[in-house]
Amino acid sequence: MLTRETIVNIVLAALLLAVPLAANASGQPFYVTIATRVAILALAATGLNLALGLGGLVSFGHAAFFGIGGYAAGILASHSFSGEPLLFGLSGTKQMPLIWVVAMLVAGLVGLLIGTISLRTSGVYFIMITLAFAQMVYYFAISWPAYGGEDGLSILVRNQFAGVNTMKPVSFFLICYVLLMLALGLFVLVRGSRFGSALQAARQNEVRVATVGIAPYRIRLTAFAISAAMTGLAGALYADLNRFVSPSMLSWHMSGELIVLIILGGTGRLFGPLAGAALFVIFEYLLGGLTERWQFFLGLILLATVLFARGGLLGLLAGKARHG
Amino acid sequence: MLLDVSKIEASYGASQALFGVDLAVAEGEAVALMGRNGMGKTTTIRAICNLNPPRAGSVRLAGTDLKGKPSHRVAKLGIGLVPEGRRCFPNLTVHENLVAAARPGAWTLDRVNVLFPRLAERHAQMARSLSGGEQQMLAIGRALMTNPRLLILDEATEGLAPVIRQAIWAAIRKLKAEGLSILVVDKTLSELLPVADRCVILENGRSVWQGPPAALTADLQDRYLGV
Numbered sequence: 001m002l003t004r005e006t007i008v009n010i011v012l013a014a015l016l017l018a019v020p021l022a023a024n025a026s027g028q029p030f031y032v033t034i035a036t037r038v039a040i041l042a043l044a045a046t047g048l049n050l051a052l053g054l055g056g057l058v059s060f061g062h063a064a065f066f067g068i069g070g071y072a073a074g075i076l077a078s079h080s081f082s083g084e085p086l087l088f089g090l091s092g093t094k095q096m097p098l099i100w101v102v103a104m105l106v107a108g109l110v111g112l113l114i115g116t117i118s119l120r121t122s123g124v125y126f127i128m129i130t131l132a133f134a135q136m137v138y139y140f141a142i143s144w145p146a147y148g149g150e151d152g153l154s155i156l157v158r159n160q161f162a163g164v165n166t167m168k169p170v171s172f173f174l175i176c177y178v179l180l181m182l183a184l185g186l187f188v189l190v191r192g193s194r195f196g197s198a199l200q201a202a203r204q205n206e207v208r209v210a211t212v213g214i215a216p217y218r219i220r221l222t223a224f225a226i227s228a229a230m231t232g233l234a235g236a237l238y239a240d241l242n243r244f245v246s247p248s249m250l251s252w253h254m255s256g257e258l259i260v261l262i263i264l265g266g267t268g269r270l271f272g273p274l275a276g277a278a279l280f281v282i283f284e285y286l287l288g289g290l291t292e293r294w295q296f297f298l299g300l301i302l303l304a305t306v307l308f309a310r311g312g313l314l315g316l317l318a319g320k321a322r323h324g
Numbered sequence: 325m326l327l328d329v330s331k332i333e334a335s336y337g338a339s340q341a342l343f344g345v346d347l348a349v350a351e352g353e354a355v356a357l358m359g360r361n362g363m364g365k366t367t368t369i370r371a372i373c374n375l376n377p378p379r380a381g382s383v384r385l386a387g388t389d390l391k392g393k394p395s396h397r398v399a400k401l402g403i404g405l406v407p408e409g410r411r412c413f414p415n416l417t418v419h420e421n422l423v424a425a426a427r428p429g430a431w432t433l434d435r436v437n438v439l440f441p442r443l444a445e446r447h448a449q450m451a452r453s454l455s456g457g458e459q460q461m462l463a464i465g466r467a468l469m470t471n472p473r474l475l476i477l478d479e480a481t482e483g484l485a486p487v488i489r490q491a492i493w494a495a496i497r498k499l500k501a502e503g504l505s506i507l508v509v510d511k512t513l514s515e516l517l518p519v520a521d522r523c524v525i526l527e528n529g530r531s532v533w534q535g536p537p538a539a540l541t542a543d544l545q546d547r548y549l550g551v
Binding site: 194197198200201204205207208209210211212213214215216 | 423
C-alpha cells in the first residue's frame with residue numbers, strides 16, 4: 001500500500017538523483033556539487049535523526065562526530081600522501097571504503113564515550129553536556145598543530161574508490177547518494193525493529209519502559225553510538241567533497257545546523273533530514289546569492305516552521321507524523 | 325513465597341506514605357491489596373517495583389532481595405506491572421507496544437492475541453487511538469509479554485464500562501486458572517473478592533488486616549473500606 005508519505009519519499013529520492021544527473025548531462029557540474037552537499041548533509045542529519053527523532057535525544061554535539069569523520073579522512077589521506085606511518089607503524093590510506101570504516105569506528109567509539117557520560121542526564125543538561133564535549137573536541141583540533149590546527153588540513157587529491165573516478169563530480173555524487181540510501185535503509189530497519197520500538201517507547205516514557213524490563217540507558221547508548229557512526233561517515237564524505245577539513249566542521253554551528261535540518265524537514269521522519277538538507281542548501285544558495293545576511297531569513301523560516309508547521313516540510317507534504 | 329514484602333516504609337520526599345507494610349504472594353495465588361484512597365496501595369506497588377524504593381524493610385522475589393535493583397532489573401526478575409491509568413506507549417502501534425516488551429517464555433504474541441482478540445484486530449493501530457478498555461487490555465498484554473512470575477494490576481478496571489470490565493475480569497480469572505501469581509488492586513469488591521485467594525488491607529500506610537475473602541465481614545468492610 002502506498003501511503004502519501006511513501007510517495008513523497010520516492011519523489012524526493014528521485015529528485016535528488018535526477019537533478020544532478022540532468023545538470024551533469026547539460027554540462028553544469030556546479031549543481032552536481034550542490035546535490036552532493038545535500039546528500040552528505042542529509043546523511044549526517046539522518047544519523048542525528050536516529051538519536052533525536054526516534055530516541056528524543058537532543059544532541060547539540062553531533063558536530064564532534066561529523067568533524068571526527070572528516071579528520072579521519074583528512075589524516076589518513078595526508079599520511080598516505082606523505083608516506084609517514086600513522087600509529088603503531090600503520091600507514092595512511094587513500095581508499096574510501098577503509099576511510100569510511102575508520103571514520104565510523106572512531107566516531108562510534110567517541111559517541112559511546114560521550115554517550116556513556118551524557119546519557120546519565122536528560123533534558124537541557126543533556127543538550128549542554130553534549131555541547132561541552134563537542135567543544136572539547138573542537139578546541140583539541142584547533143590546538144593540535146600536527147594536522148593544521150586552526151588552518152585545517154587539505155586533502156590534495158580526492159580519495160579513491162575502486163573502479164570509480166572520484167574526481168568526476170557526478171561519480172562522487174553517486175557514491176554519496178548510494179550511502180545515503182543505505183543509511184535510510186538502516187533507519188527503516190532500526191525503526192521497525194524491537195530495538196527501535198523500545199527506543200521510541202523510552203522517548204515517550206522512561207518509567208513505563210523500565211516497568212517492562214527494558215533499561216532505557218543501554219538502548220539509548222546503542223542508538224547514540226550508531227547515530228554518531230553514521231554522522232561520522234557523512235563527515236568523511238564531506239571532507240572528500242571539499243578536499244579540506246577544518247575545525248569549523250567541529251564547531252557548535254555545525255551541531256546547530258544538523259538540528260535545523262531535521263526541524264526543517266520533519267523530526268523523526270525517514271526523509272525529514274533529506275528534505276531539510278535540500279531546503280537548507282537551496283536557501284543558502286538562493287538567499288545567499290541575494291544577501292550576505294541570508295541566515296537572518298533562514299532564522300525567520302525556522303521560526304515559522306516551529307510555530308506554524310511543526311512537522312516540517314514532510315509534515316506539510318505528507319501529513320502528520322505517525323510518530324508525533 | 326514468591327513475593328515477600330516485609331515491613332516496608334516509603335516516602336515521597338519528606339512526607340512518609342508507608343509505615344510498615346507486610347504482604348506475601350505465594351506461587352499461583354491471587355492476592356487483593358485493598359484500602360481506601362490514599363492509604364498506600366499504589367505506593368506499595370511502586371515500592372515493590374523500586375519505582376519509589378522503600379526506605380526500610382525488604383522486598384524479596386523468590387528469595388532474591390530487590391533492594392537497590394533498578395526498576396528494569398526488577399521487571400526482568402519477573403514482576404510484570406500494569407500501572408494505574410492505562411499506561412501504554414501512545415505513539416507506538418499495538419503490535420510495537422507488545423513486541424517491544426517481549427521476553428522469551430510461555431507468553432507469546434499469539435497467546436496474548438488469543439486472550440484479547442481485540443488487540444489482534446487493532447494490531448496496526450496507534451495505542452493512543454484505542455478506547456480506554458482496549459488500552460487496558462494492551463497494558464495487561466504488554467505485561468504478559470514480559471513473561472512475569474508475578475502480575476501486578478493497579479486499578480485495572482477503573483473507569484471502564486461494565487461490559488469491558490467483565491472482559492478484563494474474565495481474562496484475569498483465566499490467568500489465575502493457568503497458575504499465574506497475581507497481586508491486584510481494585511475498588512469493586514463484588515468483582516474483586518471472587519477472584520482473590522487472600523486479602524491484605526492497608527490503612528494509613530500500614531497493613532492492618534489479612535485473611536481470606538470469606539473472613540472479610542461486612543463489619544470489617546465498613547471499618548476499613550467503606551466510605
